[in-house]
Amino acid sequence: MADAERKRIVELIRKTTANHEYFFDNLEDPGWLRVLVDEGFFKQPIEPERGDGWIRYPFCSESRYLARIAAQAPNDVFQIAMRIGPTENVRVHEDLLRISAQLPGKTAAKLVRREAGWLRDHDGHLMSLPEAAGAALAHLAQERELDVAYEFARALLAIRRSASASGVRRQAVARFHEYAYGRIIERAWPALVEADAGRAFRFLCDRLADVVRVGFTHEPDSYDSTSSWRSAIEDHGQNLGNSLLDLMVDVVRDQALGLTLKSDGLEPVLTELQERPEPLFQRLALHVTQGRGSRELVVSTLTTPGLAFDAELWHEYGELLRHRFADLDGQQQDRVLSVIDAGEAYELTPRLEERSVTATDVERWDRHARFKRYAVIAGELPDHARAIYDELREEFGEPAHPTFLSYSTSWSGPTSPLSENDLRAMDPSEVVQQLREWKPQGGPRIPPRKASVESLKELWPRGPMPSLRRPETSGVRT
């Protein structure tokens, strides 16, 4: 009787897709596992469907059921999950990761290791898998299964070259959008840091190095263009934002600053950053020194040969100088000033001469470089240095943004030469006279005459002013 009943039940479940899905989507009882396994369920998940130029990853009711009850029957679910056949269906792998986040550490690690193998070979879209992956990673970290956690993280957070991007900023890509990438780090990294701060930080630095290598290192001379694409290590309006580079710089920066507050302190963080060859990491080190360095470290950094006049590092060096110079005592300040006074020692090379650069030009560059460095500490300069700075300011003018190699602004227009308040205050005949006489001065922000008059119409005072007439009736030709 039991066999007949069982057969009837299984036939009912298998009768149609609707029955199968309804049953599994509403099943919450792990007591069914043995029967279902004996009857051959769970072995082979539903595969992706492919068409002409598309692929669909259907949900798998069986694996979703397992993910729902994993916490109630972890051993049974683990055994079943490990026997699920190979599949390219991302939804099933998502469910397997959800299962792993509910298993004890050792079994979770076995399952995730298998998933890491699949992930390394999978080239398609990951749908909503990143979220489940982040939870699995955090769980492994909490369970101290660090080797598998990092093996999985290497596969999940791998950086590669985009097959389709045309611009520099989008050459280095992750397997999914940088928003999801950031969420995974946000979710999983606290536990990884807790378990082994150095390893966790090193991993993030490695990913940032991958971004630089893949997207911002240009042949033939391996030129690193990150200083062009990320103007400031700190949050700043000059940073373009919304890229993997920006995300990873922010992540490494914030992790570095956070780690310096831990018992090990600043040294391991700076060592990790300074041992890397990419200029971006030297900039990060300078930024960390600015925020966390002792006076002795600040002086040592500011007087390090090669740092003071390295164009790639200038913004962070300049900000370190700006923010910390005042902390130094007189002797320490003098040491820094003597480095600045020595200048960059520009050389008039044959290559520069071919480009018609002269010795006078080189000397001017040197003075300008020193001027920028004085400018950021102008308010703290001792008298002798102040005199030099004043001379240089006389020559070069007040610098607007001395710690930036270049500075971008934006403007939208055209704009009217007269504001609404101007118009209200003026007699119509005065307005007409102004428009007749006004000539655009030229330059990118000065709109052509016609555009300005059009925008003037938009500003024409609203409200009861019967004595005013519109410009087009006053004989003003555009």
Place this chain on the structure above:
Amino acid sequence: MEATSQGPLYTPGPDDSARAPDLELSARSRELLEVLRDRFKGDAHLLYESAMRVLVNKSNPARLPLAAAAVREIMDDLEREAGFAHRMPDWKERIAKLEKAWQVAGTSLDVADGGGFVRTLEEFFEEFRRVPSRRALADSTICAFDPATRLPPPAVREARADAWGKFRRYFNVVLHREVHPTDVDFRREFESFEAFLFDWLRPPTSADLDALDELLSKGPPDG
């Protein structure tokens, strides 16, 4: 007598053995006929009607094998329409080709001819491997005409392919007179086949929900 899906469709009259009885269709049979006519381009609906006409003719001593033949033809028709031609390899031609290549290889010491022989063998086995199994044919046919816009889960596909295979085997042995079922037994299988076609081609998506809810609330069966 009104035709239903339970019991005989026709009660023989006093003196109509020389005339084929009228076919009165149940609502279910009518619906299935409509499904087969609308969904398929071939003759599945005609074969189904023929099977029913043959079955009701109690004076026809070969009615069961003939009905089984019609059902078997329905299955072949659907497989053909799904794109699977029932073209078994021409074994005679292939073996002759293999034999010729072997004769050349056997009498000649030339390595190139040996290479040609091996190539022919490889082609032979490659073509053999490409012939789909009965089970693969069944699965692909069922999936090709599933009215859902997506593939069924493997558990459902396996169950359906199994069922298709069982029906094919049953109707084959009846058609070849290897077994001699009673009218009642045959009718039972025939109606099972009708139910199978319904569940596949016009699935009653909510008909079993109450039974499934009961299952879910009761819990797993013992043993």
